[in-house]
Amino acid sequence: MTKKVTAAQAWEQSLIGVSKLLSKFDAEMQKEAGISVIWYDVLLHLNYALEKKMRMQALSDSLLLTRSGVTRLVDRIEKAGLVRREPAAEDRRGYYAILTAEGEDVLERAQQAHQRDIRQYFGVHFDAEERRALFDLMSKLVGAVA
Amino acid sequence: MTKKVTAAQAWEQSLIGVSKLLSKFDAEMQKEAGISVIWYDVLLHLNYALEKKMRMQALSDSLLLTRSGVTRLVDRIEKAGLVRREPAAEDRRGYYAILTAEGEDVLERAQQAHQRDIRQYFGVHFDAEERRALFDLMSKLVGAVA
DNA sequence: TGACAGTATTTGCAATATCAAATAGTGTAC
DNA sequence: GTACACTATTTGATATTGCAAATACTGTCA
Known part of the structure; x- marks a missing residue:
């Protein structure tokens, strides 16, 4: 086995670096809005959904979580008062998670801080053309993947 | 709050997508070499280290883990026989994790499969110029971040 | 209609991570 | 040389997640 760093390993390191970036943003959001990026993601999805509500199943498809993961994630967010559950009228097996007024407030605060962070981060390290190129490639x- | 998807949100989705990609590679590696990408990362770091050994502290700096996380991760890999621990002669508080012969074998197998996967993945979705651009930007x- | 295969969600269990405290050793300052 | 602040690692308690099983409901087929 050689000591040369192969292209594949370099990719791997890049991917891991991106994960590190995510957790950096997570820490920032925790500090500035008191929620994690995961919670933020839930609130964000709900906010864009029709009537600001989504079925548990749909949430699990949108996020990086299994259904049981979503069940317990929503449990926690619900306990914090940022969402509430409501039985689905059209299918009595199902539940909606619904964004509460408090959830909207927290989301707004988190969103502003997060966008400022991201703009600052990418603004400092990349020029406009690089940002566009990176964004296109990552898209x-x-x-x-999907 | 507007419904427009902002640049920051798009970035966020990109970052999450990259996480998904990582877990896809993880599943592949599990199937093809019987270890996770995290274990692979440990073995890889050790393989490149002088004498194929690293202090626990150094491992924790290199990986995405706290020290206690590394303690227990190395516990598991050690139980599988891919690394062993050895007290550090120069500092009796410390321990080295050392790659075993079996660890080297497993690493070699994992590495070949992983590199094939990565080359295939990026080879299919990107042309040479895009790969170079993406790699530079990600680097x-x-x-x-670091 | 009523058996039953399939779907939505939750729950129990196991795995893995973090944080804080415990343990053990180092090195400097007097 | 010994008190003490600092460092390396592990351990205990707790949190989050996935997988598989349990529960509840739907919809189709005979």
């Missing part, structure tokens, strides 16, 4: 990367 | 991104 392609993400599209290819 | 810059990662460098900026």
Whole structure:
């Protein structure tokens, strides 16, 4: 086995670096809005959904979580008062998670701080052309995964 | 609050997509070499280290883990026989994790499969110029995090 | 209609992570 | 040389997640 760092290993390190970036943003959000990026993601999805509500199943498809993961994640967010559950009228097996007024407030605060962080981070390290190129390539990367 | 998807949100989705990609590689590696990408990362770091050994502290700095996380991760890998511990002669508080012969074998197998996967993945979705551009940009991104 | 295969959600259990405290050793300052 | 602040690692308690099983409901087929 050689000591040369192969392209594949370099990719791997890049991917791991991106994960590190995510957890950095997570820490920032925790500090500035008191919620994690995961909670933020839930609130964000709900906010964009029709009537600001989504079925548990749909949430689990949108997020990076299994259904049981979503069940317990929503449990926690519900306990914090940022969402509430409501039985689905059209299918009595199902439940909606619904964004509460407090959830909207917290989301707004988190969103502002987060956008400022991201703009600052990428603004400092990349120029406009690099940002566009990186964004295009990452979109392609993400599209290819799904 | 508007419904427009902001640049920050798009970035966020990209970052999450990259996480998804990582877990996809993880599943592949589990199937093809019987270890997770995290174990792979440990073995890889050890393989490149002088004498194929590293202090627990150094491992924790290199990986995405706290020290206690590394303690228990190395516990598991050690139980599988891929690394062993050895007290550090020069500092009796410390321990080295050392790659075993079996660890080297497993690493070699994992590495070949993983590199094939990665080459295939990026080879299919990106042309040579895109790969170079993406790699440069991601390196810059990662460098900026550290 | 009523058996039954399939779907939505939750729950029990096991795995893995963090944080804080415990343990053990180092090195400097007097 | 010994008190003490600092460092390396592990351990205990707790949190979060996935997988598989349990529960509850739907919809189709005979």
